[in-house]
Amino acid sequence: MKPLRIGLIGCGHIAKKHLATIQKNKDLFQLTDVCDTNPEQMDVVMQDYQLNNITTHISTSSLLSNKELDVVVITTPSSLHYGMVQSALQFKKHVIVEKPLTLNLKEVDHLIQLATLKQREIFVCHQLRYRPIFQEIKNKIMHNAFGKIYSGVGLMRINRSSPYFEEATWRGTWQTDGGMLCNQGLHFIDLLCWFMGDLASIQGKIVNTRDWKETEDIATAILNYRNGSIATIYSDIVTNPSNIGYLISITAEKGTVSISGPNFNQLERFYLDGADLTETLAPLTTDTEEHSYMYQAIYKQLVKEDTTSSMISPTEARKSLECLFGIYQSSLLSKEQAIPMKQFATTDMTNMFIKGSERHD
Ligand SMILES: NC(=O)c1ccc[n+]([C@@H]2O[C@H](COP(=O)([O-])OP(=O)(O)OC[C@H]3O[C@@H](n4cnc5c(N)ncnc54)[C@H](O)[C@@H]3O)[C@@H](O)[C@H]2O)c1
Numbered sequence: 442m443k444p445l446r447i448g449l450i451g452c453g454h455i456a457k458k459h460l461a462t463i464q465k466n467k468d469l470f471q472l473t474d475v476c477d478t479n480p481e482q483m484d485v486v487m488q489d490y491q492l493n494n495i496t497t498h499i500s501t502s503s504l505l506s507n508k509e510l511d512v513v514v515i516t517t518p519s520s521l522h523y524g525m526v527q528s529a530l531q532f533k534k535h536v537i538v539e540k541p542l543t544l545n546l547k548e549v550d551h552l553i554q555l556a557t558l559k560q561r562e563i564f565v566c567h568q569l570r571y572r573p574i575f576q577e578i579k580n581k582i583m584h585n586a587f588g589k590i591y592s593g594v595g596l597m598r599i600n601r602s603s604p605y606f607e608e609a610t611w612r613g614t615w616q617t618d619g620g621m622l623c624n625q626g627l628h629f630i631d632l633l634c635w636f637m638g639d640l641a642s643i644q645g646k647i648v649n650t651r652d653w654k655e656t657e658d659i660a661t662a663i664l665n666y667r668n669g670s671i672a673t674i675y676s677d678i679v680t681n682p683s684n685i686g687y688l689i690s691i692t693a694e695k696g697t698v699s700i701s702g703p704n705f706n707q708l709e710r711f712y713l714d715g716a717d718l719t720e721t722l723a724p725l726t727t728d729t730e731e732h733s734y735m736y737q738a739i740y741k742q743l744v745k746e747d748t749t750s751s752m753i754s755p756t757e758a759r760k761s762l763e764c765l766f767g768i769y770q771s772s773l774l775s776k777e778q779a780i781p782m783k784q785f786a787t788t789d790m791t792n793m794f795i796k797g798s799e800r801h802d
Contacts, residue, residue, distance in 0.1 A: 445743060448474035448510045450501055450525060451517030452486040453609070455539060459514050460490045462732040469740040470512070476504040501525055505532040512537060512743070518611040519619055523548040530559045535743055537564045537736075540627050541765075542758045544619045545786035549762060553755045564739050564751060565758035567631045571734035574708065574725040575632060578691070578698055582636055586713060588694030593664075593672035595633045596688035596701075597626055601678040606654055613654035619787040620656035622647070622765050626676045631761035632689055633674070635752075639667045640760075640780040645768030649794040650679055656790075662768045674768070700726065 447463060447470045449456060463470045476498040477483040483497055498504040505513065505528055513529045515522055515538040523543040529536045530552070542565045543549055556563050569575055581587055601621070611617035618624055634640070642665045647657035658679050664672040690699035696713040706726045711718040741747035751757070766785040771778040773793055 442744060444469055444471040445511040445740065446471050446473050446509050447512045447514060448472070448476070448504050448507065449514040449516060450476040450504060451515060451521075452477040452479075452482045453516065456486060456514075456516040457489070458732055459516055459537075460486060460492075462736050463514075464490065465733055466736050466740070470736065474498060474504050474507055474510060476501060501528060505529060505534065510534055512739075515539060518609070518617055519623070520544055520611065520617040523552070526552055526563060527555060530555050530561050530563075533559055533561060535562045535564075537566065537739060539566050540631075540758070541619060541623050541762060542755055543762075544616075544623070544788070546759070546762065546766060546782060546784050547786070549755060549759045553759070556755065562743065562751070563755045564735075564742075564753050565755060566735070567628065567753050567758065567761070568731045568735045569628050569632055569705070570635060570752050571731040571738065572705070573728045573734075574700060574705070574722070575635075577722060577725055578700075579635060581696075581713065582691075587691070587696045587698075590637060590668070590670045590691060590693045592670055592692045593633055593637050594688065594690040595629045595672065595674045595676070597629055597676040598680040598685040598687075599625060599678055600680050600683050601625065601658075603651075603653065613656050615655055615787045615790045615793075618656065620647070620769070620790070621658050621678045622660050622676060622768060623787065625678060626660070627761060627765060629676075629687055629689060630674070630764050631758075633664070633672055634761045634764050635757075636689075636691060637664070637666055637670060637672055640764060640767065641665045641667045642780060643764065643767035643771050643778045645771040645778070647769065647772045647793070652794075655794065657794075660768060660772075662771070664764065702726075704729065 463472050474496045478499055512535045515525045519541050522538050526536050526538050606613045643662055645662040648659040649657050659677040662674040686703035687705050688701040698711050699709040701707050701709055708719055708723045708726050711722045742751055763782050767778045767780055769790055770785055
């Protein structure tokens with residue numbers, strides 16, 4: 442089978458991960474085009490990844506005009522995703538887009554409709570769903586091995602100080618980034634959503650401790666699920682002097698699983714039905730090749746080797762965005778937010794903080 446022809450738009454930080462993954466999976470994907478409005482940025486990746494015989498573009502439409510391209514990867518700042526995914530679908534390309542899919546629920550719904558109309562797929566990079574340890578947890582949940590899920594915990598305690606925000610001006614604004622939970626927190630929120638089921642309501646509270654940026658840096662939430670289980674979230678980017686990391690934990694009728702560490706690399710407990718599987722399953726945490734597994738799964742779906750529905754479809758991505766937006770809306774209005782939500786955009790939060798952690802009422 443011939444590799445699919447792939448182009449990449451946005452040659453910044455995360456693009457490097459995609460380029461390295463495409464190179465590792467040359468038999469499945471052939472990179473033919475790259476695009477960035479900043480030619481210097483494009484030169485850097487061309488050199489670093491020794492990209493030869495690649496067509497470079499400084500405009501999205503120029504790249505999308507290449508009729509030979511099957512798939513486009515979008516790794517630009519978050520607020521550009523919607524317009525670029527839309528254009529790619531209009532040009533009949535399949536799309537791999539970085540999280541968040543968009544910063545607006547109505548836009549998500551429009552993209553879902555457009556992809557159906559154009560008969561093209563959108564894959565949203567919630568790559569942790571492909572990490573073997575998280576696959577193991579999900580499989581056990583799907584086969585009801587844990588019995589009734591009672592509760593979940595999601596923690597993120599990391600440090601992102603001013604140099605991080607100065608490096609790229611789109612970060613830390615409601616309009617272009619969407620906040621700390623959206624940028625750094627969306628992965629653990631997505632995992633919690635994937636494990637715990639459908640949400641019924643959310644009570645959230647966010648705080649901004651730094652008046653040189655618009656968005657939150659501390660967040661807490663109580664999540665209530667339709668099946669009666671509950672979860673709690675605590676997340677911050679002000680942990681000093683450096684990252685502690687992440688934690689996801691699930692407490693259930695027949696087991697407990699807890700995984701933590703700087704990169705979810707410490708399995709604290711995997712106890713199931715009277716058996717302690719922690720030592721047996723701990724080696725799975727060292728397999729962090731999830732980007733490759735994600736690209737391999739995308740390939741299989743596009744060539745129809747796998748006809749099951751994608752784990753990273755826009756419909757799935759909508760669920761984690763709804764959870765995130767529910768926390769924001771609940772905090773904005775100081776009341777419990779019912780799920781599902783029909784509409785919300787991160788720009789709704791523009792007046793949330795005047796200065797420091799004060800509310801704008
Ligand atoms: N999945 C993950 O683990 C993960 C990790 C980091 C970032 N991200 C997401 O990836 C996206 C990019 O983040 P980043 O940190 O790589 O950003 P970045 O600022 O490092 O890179 C963005 C690149 O896009 C280019 N760009 C801007 N406007 C453009 C346009 N109109 N056309 C073409 N190129 C354009 C910029 O010049 C820059 O090179 C964000 O949505 C972020 O949330 C995901």
